[in-house]
Amino acid sequence: xxxxxxxxxxSLALFxxxxxxxxxxxxxxxxxxxxxxxxxxHFKGKDxxxxxxxxxxxxxxxxxxxxxxxxxxxxxxxxAYLQFSFETMARYLFLFRDVADLLTRFPxxxxxxxxxxxxxxxxxxxxxxxxxxxxxxxxSDADIASLVEHMTMTMTFWxxxxxxxxxxxxxxxxxxxxxxxxxVSLLVPYLADDSKDxxxxxAQGYL
Amino acid sequence: xxxxxxxxxxSLALFxxxxxxxxxxxxxxxxxxxxxxxxxxHFKGKDxxxxxxxxxxxxxxxxxxxxxxxxxxxxxxxxAYLQFSFETMARYLFLFRDVADLLTRFPxxxxxxxxxxxxxxxxxxxxxxxxxxxxxxxxSDADIASLVEHMTMTMTFWxxxxxxxxxxxxxxxxxxxxxxxxxVSLLVPYLADDSKDxxxxxAQGYL
Numbered sequence: 001x002x003x004x005x006x007x008x009x010x011s012l013a014l015f016x017x018x019x020x021x022x023x024x025x026x027x028x029x030x031x032x033x034x035x036x037x038x039x040x041x042h043f044k045g046k047d048x049x050x051x052x053x054x055x056x057x058x059x060x061x062x063x064x065x066x067x068x069x070x071x072x073x074x075x076x077x078x079x080a081y082l083q084f085s086f087e088t089m090a091r092y093l094f095l096f097r098d099v100a101d102l103l104t105r106f107p108x109x110x111x112x113x114x115x116x117x118x119x120x121x122x123x124x125x126x127x128x129x130x131x132x133x134x135x136x137x138x139x140s141d142a143d144i145a146s147l148v149e150h151m152t153m154t155m156t157f158w159x160x161x162x163x164x165x166x167x168x169x170x171x172x173x174x175x176x177x178x179x180x181x182x183x184v185s186l187l188v189p190y191l192a193d194d195s196k197d198x199x200x201x202x203a204q205g206y207l
Numbered sequence: 208x209x210x211x212x213x214x215x216x217x218s219l220a221l222f223x224x225x226x227x228x229x230x231x232x233x234x235x236x237x238x239x240x241x242x243x244x245x246x247x248x249h250f251k252g253k254d255x256x257x258x259x260x261x262x263x264x265x266x267x268x269x270x271x272x273x274x275x276x277x278x279x280x281x282x283x284x285x286x287a288y289l290q291f292s293f294e295t296m297a298r299y300l301f302l303f304r305d306v307a308d309l310l311t312r313f314p315x316x317x318x319x320x321x322x323x324x325x326x327x328x329x330x331x332x333x334x335x336x337x338x339x340x341x342x343x344x345x346x347s348d349a350d351i352a353s354l355v356e357h358m359t360m361t362m363t364f365w366x367x368x369x370x371x372x373x374x375x376x377x378x379x380x381x382x383x384x385x386x387x388x389x390x391v392s393l394l395v396p397y398l399a400d401d402s403k404d405x406x407x408x409x410a411q412g413y414l
Contacts, residue, residue, distance in 0.1 A: 019311060021228075098305040100370050104226060110376060117372070139396075146392050153389075154357070156371075157364040163307050164363075165324070169317060182360075185353050189346075189396035 004042045006032055008056075011049045015094035020050065020102070047106070054109055057092040061116055064088065064123075074130035075198050078187075081127060082180035085120070085155065090174050096159045117152055124148045128187075136195040137187070147186060154183050177206040211249045213239055215263075218256045222301035227257065227309070254313070261316055264299040268323055271295065271330075281337035282405050285394075288334060289387035292327070292362065297381050303366045324359055331355045338394070338402070346397040354393060361390050384413040 001009065010032050014023045025046050029039045043049050064084055089096055103110040128144050131137035139147065158179045166172045181203055188199055208216070217239050221230045232253050236246045250256050271291055296303055310317040335351050338344035346354065365386045373379045388410055395406055 019308070021308070098308040100367050100376070101226070101228070101305040101308060103371055104376050107376070110371070114372060143396070146395070150357075150361070150389070150393065153365065153368045154360070156368065158360065160307050161360045161363065164310055164317070165321060169307070169311050169314070182357070186357065186393075188353070189350070 003034065003038065007034075007039060007042055008049065008052060011046075012053055012092070012094075015050075015053070016092075019097055020046075020094045021098075025049075050102075050106065051109075053092065054095065054106075054112070057088070057095060058112060058116060060088050060091075061085065062119055073198070074127065074134050074136060075184075075195055075202075077130065078127045079180060079184060079202055081123060082155070082183050083176070086159075086174075086176040086179045089155075089159065090176055093159065093174065096156070097163070099156065099160075117156070120155060121148050121152050124151050131187070131191075131195070136192050137190050138192065139190040143190060147190065150186050151183050154186065155179075158182050181206065210241065210245065214241075214246060214249055215256065215259060218253075219260055219299070219301075222257075222260070223299075226304055227253075227301045228305075232256075257309075257313065258316075260299065261302065261313075261319070264295070264302060265319060265323060267295050267298075268292065269326060280405070281334065281341055281343060282391075282402055282409075284337065285334045286387060286391060286409055288330060289362070289390050290383070293366075293381075293383040293386045296362075296366065297383055300366070300381065303363070304370070306363065306367075324363070327362060328355050328359050331358050335394075338398075343399050343402040344394070344397050345399060350397060354397065357393050358390050361393065362386075365389050388413065 007028065011023070011028050014028060014031060023046075025039055026036055028049075029036045032039075043052075064081070095102060099113070103113055125144065125148050128137060128139070128147060132139065132144070159174050162174055162178070163169055163172045184199055184202070188196060191199065214235065218230070218235050221235060221238060230253075232246055233243055235256075236243045239246075250259075271288070302309060306320070310320055332351065332355050335344060335346070335354060339346065339351070366381050369381055369385070370376055370379045391406055391409065395403060398406065
């Protein structure tokens, strides 16, 4: 692996483990056994590393197509979308540890983070409408709008909610199936009885 | 006002406005036009100020009784509980800006924060059961358990969601009626039709 890629790889691991505000460039250089000068040759500072990691995250999440591998049912498509999304988010866990703080310190990322949220809302709306078309969802347009907003908010913050409720915040291990399930469970009251049973089966299979 | 109280009052205002990690004790002393030594005489450092403000918040929130001023309907009681809760939370807005970061830096507060969450879950459960007793809610025990968890999570993070979606994060003004409404709206799919109309009327009156 090239030094530049090793720096990114190591920074991501340290940020996710220790929390980005607690990791310095010196810390990263020491972990890689390279000189601070060598690190500085590749990145002007921690801000540049964060910007590059954020761009990687952004690209992975925006490339996630809800039409990829369409499955048997709209509900399974929703489940697959959420699983893929949370797997991507967990690889960049440090971004979701204190997203409001991060976006306040790096205002250039706020607009881009909101573009990601907008894309998530749009994907969730399409997935809800597919359920609606199959008569699996019994919801008005206003219900779907409210549902999509709550699903988006839950996608952004359930990892953080798990963290603050965790017995050991320091060595927190996210439970991604629980995250996906919590988002799907917002659908449950609007689902037809058959689909409610499908959600229960998903829950038993994955939780 | 005594110097000690002035320090607390000023610290709270600065923390809420600027974000606690961005405020130093020197900053607080300068704002109050007192010497750092005078501040240090009252508080050993920023940690002691945060601990005292957290204790004030904790007391205000734990003293909030859901039986206070019982209103005409279980739905209005729920609404009143959420309004009072969010008003208290907004007075200590800095705690909710990056709660995971704060609890990681002050592990002693994590257990107490989780005790507050437990109290909120219990209050929400009692309020949901009151709706259920009046046949306003059509939900199984499992539905209510899931609902209470989502309501608690939404109470904790909707202020933060508003912040990251805000046009200007720096001078963010929370919309407390929207927060209360978003929590109540989780109930909607489980409500009887009459109560759904009551929620719409609440929304039109407060939003």
